[in-house]
Amino acid sequence: MRRPQLEVADVFHRHGADWRRANAEHLSLGQLQVMSAIEQCRSAALGGHVERCQNCGHSRIAYNSCLMGKAGNGELAIAMTAISCALPLSRAP
Numbered sequence: 101m102r103r104p105q106l107e108v109a110d111v112f113h114r115h116g117a118d119w120r121r122a123n124a125e126h127l128s129l130g131q132l133q134v135m136s137a138i139e140q141c142r143s144a145a146l147g148g149h150v151e152r153c154q155n156c157g158h159s160r161i162a163y164n165s166c167l168m169g170k171a172g173n174g175e176l177a178i179a180m181t182a183i184s185c186a187l188p189l190s191r192a193p
Contacts, residue, residue: 112139141166 112135120127120135140146148163 109138109141109143137166 116135116139120132142163142165144163146164146166148161150159151162152159
């Protein structure tokens with residue numbers, strides 16, 4: 101299965117710090133921990149390894165997953181949707 105073009109972690113990497121600052125007084129420790137875990141998943145923060153094709157020699161870095169529930173990204177997305185309902189969202193003007 102191919103990785104989607106945009107994942108929750110991509111949004112958090114791009115906008116998470118600003119969003120946390122803007123909503124700091126409304127966020128629980130649990131919500132901050134979930135955001136942090138998603139941001140660190142499949143990143144250098146959790147380490148990784150080099151994968152190398154035995155046929156052509158092409159190599160790439162594969163970062164370790166946070167293994168949140170070991171359920172795969174689809175089921176994780178469903179769980180994150182439930183959690184995101186608890187996150188206070190600012191409304192556009």
